[in-house]
Amino acid sequence: MASTKPILISGGGIASLLLAQALRLADIPFKIFERDASFVFRAQGYRLRLSNEGLDAIESVLDAPTWEKFWNKCGKTGGVGFSAFNAVTGEQTEHIVPEGLASRGGKVVGIARGDMRAVFAGGCEDNIEWSRNVTGYELTGDGVRAIFSDGTKSVEGSMLIGGEGIYSKVARQLSGGKLKVYDTGSRGIHGQAPSTAFKGLGEGVFRLMDNTRPEGAIMIITNIRPGDMDDPNIQFGWTMGGRPGAIRAPNDDYSIVGKEAAKIAKDLTQNWHPRFKPLFDEMDEENAAFWKITCSTPSGVPEWPNEPRVTVIGDAVHSMTPAGGIGANTAVRDSALLGRLLREAGGFAPGVTAAYEKEMRIYGSAAVRESYSTAVGQFGGKIDEATTPTV
Secondary structure (H helix, E strand, C coil): CCCCCCEEEECCCHHHHHHHHHHHHCCCCEEEECCCCCCCCCCCCCEEEECHHHHHHHHHHCCHHHHHHHHHHCEEECCCCEEEEECCCCCEEEEECCCCCCCHHHCEEEEEHHHHHHHHCCCCHHHEECCCCEEEEEECCCCEEEEECCCCECCCECEEEECCHHHCHHHHHHHCCCCCEEEEEEEEEEEEEEHHHHCCCCCEEEEEEECCCCCCCEEEEEEECCCCCCCCCCEEEEEEEECCCCCCCHHHCCCCECHHHHHHHHHHCCCCCCCCCHHHHCCCHHHCEEEEEEEECCCCCCCCCCECCEEECHHHCCCCCCHHHCHHHHHHHHHHHHHHHHHHHCCCCCCHHHHHHHHHHHHHHHHHHHHHHHHHHHHCCCCCCCCCCEC
């Protein structure tokens, strides 16, 4: 029998919001607790590439109007493939058309994280409590309460889903510390610029590599879709990544955003070929932000004693590097799987979290291993589970 107590969701990222959509459409009550004051409180990150698995998971959750809105927000890059360039000389070093990049219709499908978050929040806004930082939980006789950083507690829920990312306190408590996120030492910067700044590259998926820096190699990845390159009001994004020591923030403060982060990106690329300079010269400085390249345990998602009323989704359970664009696609698979199990059960039911975790561990572990092994080649920063620091 369905419980009238809401399902509590910690964090308002894409995995949490997609799960909320599944609950909303199944008429299962829920509440979302988001630590930020709004969706525009901080930079939303880079553009996400969506695989067939990710798109299938999203479509399985959304109703037809919301799916259409989401699909229309996605950019579809044609089958021109992947090109790599020497960022300093401008010389093309590689061109391939790998099947793995494309998804529906032979297109590379991508969407900005902020756009994705906004679509998934549709119809759920009244269920979001802002500035609510979840630091743990307590089980009651027949429910659970979230505990906030100010010491207050939430209403009693039938379940708690931890979806608050790599710093998840819910994940730490639930797993007894078994869920860990390692700091690889590699760093990056997110940036974006008017689409007109990308015209020198054209349509496709591009990697710009600079191996000349003594501190270590850095590179840019960007996905440029057609149709919008003449409209300066539309922005495209890029993601910079570097090996350990190659990208440094003042005082190692990687919470820096805005003009200070933008200036560092411009300084790092000041000797790049003129063809690529507009990406930085014309960048939207306010939206620049640092990020750490982190990864969950490369050997796979660990096991912990199942708690029927608490589980975790997305980066809280399987954080990944940006290599291969696997993380977001795996996170939405979590939302679709857990949402389906809850819909079928009519809400909380014994066995739901165990069934979810059993299946999630299989595809989640495989995704983490693939992401990590790819990132070692691109960014360095190998993880030794005995000595590498955690976040």
